[in-house]
Amino acid sequence: MRIRTSFVMPLYNGRQTVERAIKSVLAQDRNDWELLVVDDCSTDNSTGVVASLIAKEGNSRVRLIRQAHNGGPSAARNAGIAESVGEFVAFLDCDDELLPNYLATMEANMAEGVDIVVAAHVAQTPAGRRYPRPDSVQGLLTGLETVDRALQGKLWNFLHAKIYRRSLFEHFSFPNDLVRYEDLVVNSIAYSYSRHVRIVPTPVYVYHVQAQSLTWSQEPSMEFVEGPLNFVRNGLNPTLSSQVKSRSWNTLRTFLGVLTISGGLFAGSPKGSVDRIVQYVREDLSFRDLADVTVAAPHLGLSGMLIKVFPALYAKLYLWHVRRTFDMSK
Template identity: 30%
Template sequence: MVKISIIIPVYKVEKYLRRCLDSVLAQTFTDFEAILVDDCSPDESGAICDEYAKKDNRFKVIHRKQNGGASAARNLGLKTSQGEYICFIDSDDYVVPEYLETLLQTIEETQADIVQCGYYEVIDGIVRKDERERFLESYTSQQAFGLLYGDGRNDILDFVMCNKIYKKDMIKDLCFVEGLRCEDAIYISEIMMRVKKVSVSNRPIYYYCRHDDSVMGQMQKEKDDLIMSHILAYRQVAMYAETNASDYMQKLSNARLAAFYVSAIKNNMLKGNKQLKAMLKEDKKRFSFLKNKRIPFIKRLVLAIGS
């Protein structure tokens, strides 16, 4: 068994992949395996993966015969992994040489189930400076879920998968939902409901890269699709919370779901959308904080979340 498994889904990233894999090769901590899941990439990404596997046997390549998306690739990587701890790195991102060493040292010293680090934003190759004062704090599951869902400071925990290290025993039976956007939000939420302790350092040791070719369009259809994706994701979280979380966590997940229904209403998405109307009707029972039945339900929902 290796100490850390790094899972890297790969799809159409030939332009950035070597930078990512070189940063993994440069790690000061060496007891790791890097599982590269080539998701039937149409460019040279798969060949680049094979190139690194030939040069270093810690790199293991899985070539999928059919594209299944990031969630399917992560699930396959997780199933294959042998490590005591799990990390995820996106194939167009990269990490500092001390990335694994720092995360491992922190999770062992704090005895946490998850450790989150800070990250630099890299926009079209330009690294944004992060001059915030550094901290390392630990939280219970309930505290962490509250921070994640905005009950208090909202700049501590995030829904990003790739700036964290996880105890494998904590996540090995938890699968990413396939075929949905916002899958990270579902996965992180469900993890937070089952952990005992989460440690957070805002020291940036991960480079999160955004490119012109990956920026979402701002057209109305794209906006509507994103809102719908969030509703589907947070419905999943709310359903999981019903049987796996405290009342406090259930209330927060229901409030987050309600907020996205309000966004849908404000964007006039209910008109002609039978699926969305049916979901909202089914989810009314979750919004027990809306008591005044003399006001129409949709108006109560908008008033409760805010204008």
Template identity: 25%
Template sequence: MAKLSIIVPVYNAEKYIVNSLSSCVTQMHKDIELIVVNDGSKDNSLTLIHTFFAKEIASGLMKIIDQNNQGVSIARNNGIKVAKGEYVAFFDADDILLDQYITQITQVIDNHAPDIIEFGFCKFKELADISTDKGIFVNNEFGLQKTSDVLENVYARSVWYPWLRVFARRFVEQDMFPRGVRFCEDLMAISQLYNRTQNIYIIDKALYGYRDNVEGATFNVRTDYFDNLVTFYNSLPAINAKYLDYLKMNISYILYRCSTGKKISAEIRKEFRGLFLKYLFDKRISYRKKVILLSPKLYESLKYVKGLK
């Protein structure tokens, strides 16, 4: 059994794929497996992978899954199905793994065996930018923590990138990511996973390079994302928990972004207004999100006001 399985969904990534996979391959050893899931790419991504990484494929360090285009959720799920690692990590095909990624993570696995491992990341547009980036962290406390102690902070920050964490294999189900969902699938999957874990180890080092890519789904919101988000919102448990309120408030902002004329039900709008009043003075929630909770129309009229973020 491998110690760590790294799953890389690939769709039309020919511009970056060689550099991205190289950043992983140069750190790999026999206890690591790299699972590349080609999600029906129409460009030269798959050809480049076979050309530049033939040695790693032949040795079994890199596995290739070639499937028809089904979206990133199913691509990741199919990677999980063949993963042999004690831990599972995710890696996007236009990003890079920074130096010490594998070394730092395997050391934590060996020394602490936590349910989740988290680390910092750097944003970049060009590789040269990384050296000037100080790194971004979800949590300010490092080392081994109880999940319950960081839960509210994680939900308030609402940074759900799958590649920002490594998960013990026993917590990663074969259908971890919701099928047919192509936007906020990470929020839907990982926010649920946190409630099933006991501890998390937070590494005080940026280990991942996130390419600030305007072509990504984050910047190209479609109207059909709205219904999936409403369905997920309605599926949340009816319990009084602060972390869950934080999740709902962050979903309200995402719903606003992708509503494009669609209306949120009166029942949900009422709940949003109640959350606005309840968390009016909570510094963890931005002014922008608070105003959207109260009224998206009001936000539109005030969005250029100084200090509204």
């Protein structure tokens, strides 16, 4: 049978969750897929769990690829894409899972002239509570329209709950030397090379929120801000990069600063490292910039203004919000 969709799953020390993730692919109501599990030199028994499951299921569509060196999730995804044969590529993290309707929903919304389908995801808190998180815009957009919406915070930047024409990756790859926010970078660039993107409100993916995830566990650095910003600026399709709105760039700059500060606060990073990013927001983003951002993303623009004026108050409000939203006691 022809493989239509290739799932790429980076794996690093996911022994506790990888079986659940693989079984969520096996549970799809279509069988024209392949799953490439790319082990990034795990130090636990992750690969043993995967190999046992492959043997038990007897499913040749699940393949285990072993990296020779630990290169991080971007390198693992690039390796998976290189080995894939499907017309489409989708990404699954080893600690998450697909809903049973994933492929049916994506296939139903893919059409000629559409290069990416974006669906909603469900967030599951550590306490087991689930709630859907659709994107704030819906419908059929051009690639340029999608870039502006994404940079203005109207689309979730995650790789999950999306399906891409594999041919898009002929124009770019995952940046191996980027420390943070590679999802945002790759999605923005992929949108810029797309003819059209279809966005639908149907949840197809379960994102398991964990306090120890990379989103919240890395000590903040200006590299988290400057790296993604430069990769997006330099990686966008050159035929339309000059048409991206200034408001989009202002929103991206603000997003990177605010999210990096927020992650550092939740992780309990040293005050000096957080203060360096606070200084960036206070000095490099003017009130005019932030007012412009507020038009596109009110919560983001207001967060930036609060950081500029009362950073200690922002810290208290942010920590309260995260603990309440994600049922975290930390």
